[in-house]
Amino acid sequence: xxxxxxxxxxxxxxxxxxxxxxxxxxxxxxxxxxxxxxxxxxxxxxxxxxxxxxxxxxxxxxxxxxxxxxxxxxxxxxxxxxxxxxxxxxxxxxxxxxxxxxxxxxxxxxxxxxxxxxxxxxxxxxxxxxxxxxxxxxxxxxxxxxxxxxxxxxxxxxxxxxxxxxxxxxxxxxxxxxxxxxxxxxxxxxxxxxxxxxxxxxxxxxxxxxxxxxxxxxxxxxxxxxxxxxxxxxxxxxxxxxxxxxxxxxxxxxxxxxxxxxxxxxxxxxxxxxxxxxxxxxxxxxxxxxxxxxxxxxxxxxxxxxxxxxxxxxxxxxxxxxxxxxxxxxxxxxxxxxx
Amino acid sequence: xxxxxxxxxxxxxxxxxxxxxxxxxxxxxxxxxxxxxxxxxxxxxxxxxxxxxxxxxxxxxxxxxxxxxxxxxxxxxxxxxxxxxxxxxxxxxxxxxxxxxxxxxxxxxxxxxxxxxxxxxxxxxxxxxxxxxxxxxxxx
Numbered sequence: 001x002x003x004x005x006x007x008x009x010x011x012x013x014x015x016x017x018x019x020x021x022x023x024x025x026x027x028x029x030x031x032x033x034x035x036x037x038x039x040x041x042x043x044x045x046x047x048x049x050x051x052x053x054x055x056x057x058x059x060x061x062x063x064x065x066x067x068x069x070x071x072x073x074x075x076x077x078x079x080x081x082x083x084x085x086x087x088x089x090x091x092x093x094x095x096x097x098x099x100x101x102x103x104x105x106x107x108x109x110x111x112x113x114x115x116x117x118x119x120x121x122x123x124x125x126x127x128x129x130x131x132x133x134x135x136x137x138x139x140x141x142x143x144x145x146x147x148x149x150x151x152x153x154x155x156x157x158x159x160x161x162x163x164x165x166x167x168x169x170x171x172x173x174x175x176x177x178x179x180x181x182x183x184x185x186x187x188x189x190x191x192x193x194x195x196x197x198x199x200x201x202x203x204x205x206x207x208x209x210x211x212x213x214x215x216x217x218x219x220x221x222x223x224x225x226x227x228x229x230x231x232x233x234x235x236x237x238x239x240x241x242x243x244x245x246x247x248x249x250x251x252x253x254x255x256x257x258x259x260x261x262x263x264x265x266x267x268x269x270x271x272x273x274x275x276x277x278x279x280x281x282x283x284x285x286x287x288x289x290x291x292x293x294x295x296x297x298x299x300x301x302x303x304x305x306x307x308x309x310x311x312x313x314x315x316x317x318x319x320x321x322x323x324x325x326x327x328x329x330x331x332x333x334x335x336x337x338x339x
Numbered sequence: 340x341x342x343x344x345x346x347x348x349x350x351x352x353x354x355x356x357x358x359x360x361x362x363x364x365x366x367x368x369x370x371x372x373x374x375x376x377x378x379x380x381x382x383x384x385x386x387x388x389x390x391x392x393x394x395x396x397x398x399x400x401x402x403x404x405x406x407x408x409x410x411x412x413x414x415x416x417x418x419x420x421x422x423x424x425x426x427x428x429x430x431x432x433x434x435x436x437x438x439x440x441x442x443x444x445x446x447x448x449x450x451x452x453x454x455x456x457x458x459x460x461x462x463x464x465x466x467x468x469x470x471x472x473x474x475x476x477x478x479x
Contacts (some may be wrong), residue, residue, distance in 0.1 A: 010398060077398050079422060081450075129397035151394045159371055188352055206393075208372035212467070327402065 001311055004066040004091065005112065005304030006058065008084030009104045011075025011130060011296065013053040015061035018304025021113060026294060026301040027061045027124045029053045037289035050083035058087060061300070068092075068316070070100040070307030072107065072300075074329030075130075081325035089320055100307040101323050106142070107302035108264035109134055110309070111291035118287075122258045124249055126273070127265035128154035128171075131201045131245070133252050134331055136262070139309045142331045146199040146252055153245060153266045156203035163214050164230050174234045175270050181228075181235030186213050188236045191244040196251040210237055212263045220314070238272060246276050253284060261288045267298040347468045350374070356425035360476050363429055363454035366440030366447055369461030374470055375438045378461065379408055382436065395438070399423065402433075411439040418448040429454055451478040 002024065004317075007014040017024035066330065071088035074081060092099040108130070108158045109123040113187035122149060123134040133146035151159070152172055161170030189209050191202050211234065225233070253261065261281060267273060268290060297303055310316075317323050322337040329335060345353060357365060360362060367375040367380065380392045388403050395401040395410040400423045402408075407428040421441065428435050429450075440447055440458070450456060455478045462471040 024373060072467075075398075078402075079424075147391065148393055149391060150380075152397060155394060155397050164370060202371065203376065204374075208374075211370060212463070215463075261344040327398075327400075 001068065002064060002066045003070050003100070003189055003304045003307050003311065004058070004061065005070040005102070005300040005307055006054075006070045006084040006088045007104070007107070007298060007300040007303045008050045008054065008080050009072050009074070009299060010080055012233070012299070013050045013057050013083075014298060014300035014303075015054075015058045016304050017061055017064060017066060018038075018301055019307060020308055021305055023301045023304075024075060025061045025063045026299055027057050027216065028294075028297070028299050029057050029087070030297075032138070036063045050080055054083055054087050058091070062080060066097065068098045068100055068307070068311055069078050069247055070102050070303055070310075071323075072104045072303050073101045073323060073335060074326030076101045076325075076327060078325050078327045081327065085323060085325055089323065096254050098311070099320050099323065100310050100315065101163040101311070101317055101335060102162045102303045103331050103335075104298075104303070105130060105132065105134070105307045109136065109142070109262055109331070110139065110306045111264040111267035112262050112289040112306060113139075113301075114289060116287070117260050117262065117289055117324065118256050119260070119306070121255055121260035122249075122253055123262040123264065124245075124265035124277070125265045126153045126245065126263070128152060128158065129177070130265060130266075132331075133199070133249060135256055135258070144332050145256070146201065146248055146328060148201040150202055150204040151207065153201070153203065153241060154265070154302040156207060156241055157238065157267065159207055160210055160234070160241075163210055164225065164233055166230075166234075170268065170320035171267060174238060175236035175272065177231050178238045178272065179231075179235075181231030181233070183232075183239035185232035186236050188240045190240050190247075196247050197249065199252055201248060203244075206237065206240055206244075238270075242273050245273070247331050249277070250284065253286065253330065257267055259286055262303070263288060264296070272286055343472060344464050344469050345472055347374075347377075347470075350378060351385065353472055353474070354378065354385045357457055357459065357474055358382060358385055360457050360474075361455060362457040362476070363432075363435065364447065364450065364456045365434065365436045366458045367436060367438045367461065368441040368459065370463070373461040373463060375461060378459070378472075379436050379438070382406075382434070383408075386434070394457060405433055405434045407435045409435065409437045411437060411442045414439075414442070417443045429444045448477060454478070
């Protein structure tokens with residue numbers, strides 16, 4: 001079954017055609033390429049106007065006929081979500097095809113799925129807006145077991161990059177600088193050290209410590225960080241941020257009857273994080289699964305993959321009109337209009 | 340206007356004092372990591388909100404029962420905040436907390452003829468666990 005999937009939960013306007021885990025097309029209209037050359041420019045809603053891009057993106061993705069339409073309904077930004085939902089409803093009605101509503105996080109969870117993955121499994125979703133560990137009894141049955149209490153991992157890396165005066169996208173710039181840095185040069189704290197059993201992520205304390213160190217250095221020198229200071233701070237920040245996510249993941253994984261870890265979300269594109277998660281998996285004798293290139297950040301292919309499993313079970317929206325955006329949707333709760 | 344040095348465990352008191360001014364908008368300013376989201380968490384808790392309040396930086400806006408939490412960090416133009424539904428939030432009598440409000444100080448201040456705005460400045464204190472917090476009802 002071929003599914004046209006649409007995703008507009010935040011910055012990216014995306015459409016894809018997916019058949020099972022086979023991807024026919026995967027179109028992502030992103031702010032990042034546009035802004036990369038201008039250093040530090042941050043995308044905005046004005047430029048995030050999904051309305052202007054949605055038709056182009058969908059038309060480019062439509063390389064073959066489809067049997068169903070799928071769309072992300074949440075979590076995300078309400079005014080962004082509604083653009084994708086409107087388009088999906090319009091096409092489903094026009095073509096007389098069934099509609100599948102998908103949770104954005106389930107897309108990330110299943111973005112690295114292969115037939116070898118055994119359930120129950122654990123999923124780690126790390127992106128600009130989300131940092132969650134999710135226990136997956138099977139595909140479609142989830143329980144959030146750890147969440148961030150403040151900042152998401154990707155957001156935290158972006159803010160650290162901003163403090164160091166790096167460009168956009170911050171996380172990627174930080175990764176690059178960290179490669180040439182000494183992670184132990186500055187005393188940055190490990191978040192929630194010794195409290196891993198609380199099963200929570202927290203990045204605000206690390207962010208505050210970084211701000212203090214950066215300001216002390218700037219005040220005591222020539223009002224500008226040296227290249228080596230930037231590299232050392234980038235390495236130190238990334239080290240603690242990743243150590244924290246790995247420690248909480250490890251503790252949680254040991255508490256559940258799982259042998260497989262699915263990793264998804266934009267931060268999973270970071271090579272250092274993937275390396276550390278792979279090392280952890282080896283130590284615990286786990287299998288760890290990462291998405292294919294192009295499926296880390298927000299995309300519609302992952303939404304199509306998640307929709308495929310729902311379609312298999314006939315989980316279509318009986319009443320298309322009732323489908324609505326759900327900005328605070330949780331992967332372990334049913335959509336409100338179904339209650 | 341009140342301006343004081345606070346320790347982290349005194350944040351509850353500040354949240355209470357801000358809420359006692361019955362604001363429609365709480366405008367938060369201060370550098371990265373100063374505690375804007377932490378103060379919003381405390382305000383939400385005082386309002387009886389049970390959800391975990393997390394940073395809205397990436398998503399720009401998060402809604403809770405009776406509270407809208409907006410982050411202007413990634414916003415370039417005030418019209419974008421209006422597009423998020425600011426007018427409707429105020430009509431609904433939700434408390435609207437705006438982080439990085441200084442980016443749009445002029446536009447937010449203009450709203451004081453229609454609603455009550457408490458302007459909060461958070462700065463770092465001398466010691467690690469201290470913050471200098473100033474809050475003021477700018478509507479009068």
